Amino acid sequence: xRGFSTVLVERADLATGTTGxxxxxxxxxGRYVVKDPKAAQECLAENVAxxxxxxxxxxxxGGMFVTTPIDDPGYADQFVQACIATGxxxxxxxxxxxxxxxxxxxxxxxxxxxxxxxxxxxWQVVWSTVRSAAEHGARIFPYHEVVKVTRDGSRxxxxxxxxxxxxxxxxxxxxxxxxxxxxxxxxxxxxxxxVNVLPGKGIMVAMSHRLVNTVVNRCESPSDGDILVPxxxxxxxxxxxxxxxxxxxxSISHAEIDQMLEAGENLVPGFRAARALRVWGGVRxxxxxxxxxxxxxVTRAHAVLDHSDRDGVERFxxxxxGKFCTFRLMAQDAVDAxxxxxxxxxxxxxxxEPLPDSADGRFYWMGSRLARRExxxxxxxxxxxxxxxxxxxxxxxxxxxxxxxxxxxRRILRLGMGPCQGGFCxxxxxxxxxxxxxLSASEANRAMLEFLQERWKGVQPLLHGDQLRQAWLDxxxxxxxxxxxxxxxxxxxxxxxxx
Amino acid sequence: MSGRAGDGRMADAVVVGAGMAGLxxxxxxxxxxxxxxxxxKGLGSLRLAPATVDILGYGPDRVDSPxxxxxxxxxxxxxxxxxxxxxxxxxxxxxxxxxxxxxxxYLGDPEVNMLLPTAVGVxxxxxxxxxxxxxxxxRALKHVAIIGLxxxxxFHPALVADNLRASAVSGGAAVEARSIxxxxxxxxxxxxxTLAFGRRFEEAAFRSAVAAELRAALHDEQAVxxxxxxxxxxxxxxxxxxxxxxxxxxxEIPTIPPSVPGVxxxxxxxxRLRRAGGRFVLGxxxxxxxxxxxxxxxxxxxxxxxxxxxxxxxVVLATxxxxxxxxxxDSRGAVRxxxxxxxxxxxxxxxxxxxLPRYLDEHPMDSVGVRVDxxxxxxxxxxxxxxxxLHAAGAVIGGARPWREKSGDGxxxxxxxxxxxxxxxxxx
Numbered sequence: 001x002r003g004f005s006t007v008l009v010e011r012a013d014l015a016t017g018t019t020g021x022x023x024x025x026x027x028x029x030g031r032y033v034v035k036d037p038k039a040a041q042e043c044l045a046e047n048v049a050x051x052x053x054x055x056x057x058x059x060x061x062g063g064m065f066v067t068t069p070i071d072d073p074g075y076a077d078q079f080v081q082a083c084i085a086t087g088x089x090x091x092x093x094x095x096x097x098x099x100x101x102x103x104x105x106x107x108x109x110x111x112x113x114x115x116x117x118x119x120x121x122x123w124q125v126v127w128s129t130v131r132s133a134a135e136h137g138a139r140i141f142p143y144h145e146v147v148k149v150t151r152d153g154s155r156x157x158x159x160x161x162x163x164x165x166x167x168x169x170x171x172x173x174x175x176x177x178x179x180x181x182x183x184x185x186x187x188x189x190x191x192x193x194x195v196n197v198l199p200g201k202g203i204m205v206a207m208s209h210r211l212v213n214t215v216v217n218r219c220e221s222p223s224d225g226d227i228l229v230p231x232x233x234x235x236x237x238x239x240x241x242x243x244x245x246x247x248x249x250x251s252i253s254h255a256e257i258d259q260m261l262e263a264g265e266n267l268v269p270g271f272r273a274a275r276a277l278r279v280w281g282g283v284r285x286x287x288x289x290x291x292x293x294x295x296x297x298v299t300r301a302h303a304v305l306d307h308s309d310r311d312g313v314e315r316f317x318x319x320x321x322g323k324f325c326t327f328r329l330m331a332q333d334a335v336d337a338x339x340x341x342x343x344x345x346x347x348x349x350x351x352x353e354p355l356p357d358s359a360d361g362r363f364y365w366m367g368s369r370l371a372r373r374e375x376x377x378x379x380x381x382x383x384x385x386x387x388x389x390x391x392x393x394x395x396x397x398x399x400x401x402x403x404x405x406x407x408x409x410r411r412i413l414r415l416g417m418g419p420c421q422g423g424f425c426x427x428x429x430x431x432x433x434x435x436x437x438x439l440s441a442s443e444a445n446r447a448m449l450e451f452l453q454e455r456w457k458g459v460q461p462l463l464h465g466d467q468l469r470q471a472w473l474d475x476x477x478x479x480x481x482x483x484x485x486x487x488x489x490x491x492x493x494x495x496x497x498x499x
Numbered sequence: 500m501s502g503r504a505g506d507g508r509m510a511d512a513v514v515v516g517a518g519m520a521g522l523x524x525x526x527x528x529x530x531x532x533x534x535x536x537x538x539x540k541g542l543g544s545l546r547l548a549p550a551t552v553d554i555l556g557y558g559p560d561r562v563d564s565p566x567x568x569x570x571x572x573x574x575x576x577x578x579x580x581x582x583x584x585x586x587x588x589x590x591x592x593x594x595x596x597x598x599x600x601x602x603x604x605y606l607g608d609p610e611v612n613m614l615l616p617t618a619v620g621v622x623x624x625x626x627x628x629x630x631x632x633x634x635x636x637x638r639a640l641k642h643v644a645i646i647g648l649x650x651x652x653x654f655h656p657a658l659v660a661d662n663l664r665a666s667a668v669s670g671g672a673a674v675e676a677r678s679i680x681x682x683x684x685x686x687x688x689x690x691x692x693t694l695a696f697g698r699r700f701e702e703a704a705f706r707s708a709v710a711a712e713l714r715a716a717l718h719d720e721q722a723v724x725x726x727x728x729x730x731x732x733x734x735x736x737x738x739x740x741x742x743x744x745x746x747x748x749x750x751e752i753p754t755i756p757p758s759v760p761g762v763x764x765x766x767x768x769x770x771r772l773r774r775a776g777g778r779f780v781l782g783x784x785x786x787x788x789x790x791x792x793x794x795x796x797x798x799x800x801x802x803x804x805x806x807x808x809x810x811x812x813x814v815v816l817a818t819x820x821x822x823x824x825x826x827x828x829d830s831r832g833a834v835r836x837x838x839x840x841x842x843x844x845x846x847x848x849x850x851x852x853x854x855l856p857r858y859l860d861e862h863p864m865d866s867v868g869v870r871v872d873x874x875x876x877x878x879x880x881x882x883x884x885x886x887x888x889l890h891a892a893g894a895v896i897g898g899a900r901p902w903r904e905k906s907g908d909g910x911x912x913x914x915x916x917x918x919x920x921x922x923x924x925x926x927x
Contacts, residue, residue: 431655441661456858472822480902
């Protein structure tokens with residue numbers, strides 16, 4: 001948008017690192033307002049900006065901070081004071097009114113404070129942003145991993161990247177921006193620079209339906225499992241905070257899951273008996289030069305590092321820290337810094353120009369997919385009943401993405417993300433993919449087995465109750481009825497399937 | 500009220516569950532003259548199943564003859580339900596089933612596995628199958644057409660054909676297969692499911708329209724494979740007439756639920772139960788035992804409004820495994836048998852995870868279930884029966900991995916048959 005010729009590379013699909021691994025909460029700033037007013041202010045400003053530019057990806061659920069029996073009753077007053085000081089709109093409502101709005105909430109809550117939290121579909125924002133960038137001339141290369149940051153003396157000249165087929169491509173650039181989150185230290189090291197990122201792992205558990213329709217936060221200093229976020233057809237509880245050595249460490253322990261279910265019980269009694277769909281982990285990119293003991297105490301605000309000052313390496317910037325809600329501001333700050341490096345001043349317009357699909361300013365709403373389905377009830381097939389995905393949209397997405405990977409399609413359409421976790425749609429989508437992308441049988445078979453593995457990965461650590469029953473029905477379909485474990489030519493895939 | 504059935508009579512047997520195992524036990528008992536009440540929470544898993552009687556397909560290598568492989572398989576899996584089933588019992592139970600299906604025929608026997616294409620084109624071993632499917636045995640096929648129906652999203656003929664071509668069978672060449680997408684008249688509906696197509700194929704006009712379109716598209720293929728939607732109660736004549744109109748042998752390929760062939764078999768067995776004087780109570784969830792002085796005298800049933808007692812001399816537990824809710828696991832990993840709280844075997848111990856990271860791994864939780872004695876009575880820790888008059892059948896019995904072994908309906912049929920046999924012996 002500022003007239004530069006730009007190339008974006010990402011080692012896997014877009015938003016598979018940290019962006020696609022959060023709970024979907026678009027903060028009002030309330031969560032940070034007491035402890036980190038700067039971060040809270042940024043959240044608030046970006047909440048307002050994103051409602052303006054990305055309405056189609058946002059559901060205006062509103063948010064509520066509630067004082068549960070285990071919370072410090074004095075925190076609510078501090079919270080209100082801090083919200084007023086920071087400018088976050090806050091309104092206290094009677095407990096009875098809170099319970100009327102959210103009948104499943106713990107009836108023992110003593111206070112309820114309403115703030116403008118919302119929920120946001122991370123993949124939709126990312127793909128809308130990418131479409132907008134492409135319309136402005138950017139070239140986007142997912143599945144291209146940086147293997148080397150190239151230098152000429154003290155000056156960075158570009159990057160050597162490896163594509164999906166193993167082929168290496170040299171990209172030359174006037175300036176290189178590393179926006180690699182928890183991986184920023186690794187990329188910086190390739191340029192001979194040093195960036196200390198604390199990878200802070202958090203897990204989230206998705207429940208099979210919306211236990212609440214408003215974002216619910218515990219009114220207390222941020223801790224584990226204190227947010228319940230309704231997003232699309234599910235609700236997500238998060239999160240934990242564990243320092244990990246490796247940003248690719250997304251391992252999930254039984255104890256962490258149990259902690260989330262127990263925390264859910266405090267917010268919504270009966271949570272443990274509700275149907276838990278899936279669990280995943282994400283790694284926060286918390287930046288600090290001196291390592292503190294507890295990563296949640298590190299500021300969530302971001303920093304732009306010009307490595308000519310820090311490491312004597314020119315034309316190389318790192319944008320690090322931050323959080324999903326402030327992604328736009330982070331990009332603005334990084335590009336401002338790049339303008340300075342390049343000796344030019346070009347104003348940023350991303351806070352004002354709506355992304356494609358959001359020009360009408362209408363927020364996403366729960367019934368929108370159903371409305372679309374009803375409009376073509378007799379004319380199109382419903383391929384994913386859980387997420388109401390029609391065949392036409394599925395075929396369009398496959399062809400537009402040009403992908404043989406069903407997980408890429410999932411991130412665009414939510415294929416397989418509902419209660420059956422792909423039990424029915426995986427089979428149908430494979431048959432459609434085989435035809436739409438003119439795949440060989442073995443490519444189609446691989447797509448199916450990899451998607452089954454991908455879905456299994458997130459249900460396997462927490463399987464119990466009704467979701468276990470569902471998973472067993474799915475096993476029965478794929479293994480019992482279809483015999484996918486004996487698909488021709490797939491012995492190799494079984495051995496080497498990603499875990 | 501305790502001690503009396505809801506209709507004022509004590510039943511000779513209450514059967515809990517309406518899948519393959521429960522229906523087999525119920526029909527056999529009712530036909531022997533016992534007063535039988537079958538209670539079921541839902542319509543039963545059989546309506547979701549391909550309704551092929553798979554006895555043993557993999558152990559883990561592909562099995563050519565289940566009857567001959569059984570002894571070695573049981574020796575390697577001593578806790579498997581087949582440890583209670585002799586080849587003689589298998590043969591008897593299969594013949595028993597064949598005699599009961601009268602509107603069409605089941606072909607095959609435990610001596611030989613056929614290799615029938617699945618809806619992704621994998622040749623899947625199965626021993627006893629509806630006559631409408633047996634023609635798909637790829638050991639005898641060289642050149643087939645696989646047809647799809649445009650409005651049916653649950654069958655993708657090109658993928659079936661491509662995989663069939665790639666599936667070399669030991670000792671034989673791969674099959675030459677081509678796919679044809681037909682566009683049968685659906686009144687403008689783009690999304691027609693298997694059950695709806697099953698009803699349409701019962702109409703002669705629809706059948707002949709499809710046959711005409713198909714005939715025009717065929718070359719010199721020797722047979723035609725199609726999704727299993729050739730009608731319900733009249734499948735025998737629907738299939739025969741359709742083949743004649745097409746002019747080639749036609750075979751059905753079962754696909755994902757709901758299942759037309761499953762509904763056929765469930766209806767046949769339910770009708771057998773009714774005609775033999777058995778009762779079928781739907782929407783009735785069994786929730787616990789009715790005990791008198793520690794002795795099992797019936798089952799407590801929750802219907803929409805209240806809890807009642809079905810009093811019975813014997814109880815057959817055929818509630819299924821993890822997939823059907825007969826076995827449950829809670830959020831803390833505790834495993835329980837859901838109706839009577841019977842001891843469950845095979846659960847992973849202590850810190851061992853129930854499920855492994857790879858989808859196609861054999862998971863420790865796979866084979867949990869109750870364990871039974873030779874008379875199919877669930878046993879306690881010392882091997883003693885929990886109740887003299889309680890018998891289990893089907894997937895609630897642990898020790899198997901039916902979807903991997905391709906053994907599900909074989910286990911359900913043979914253990915349902917045996918559980919009924921044990922009750923009949925007691926009655927004499």
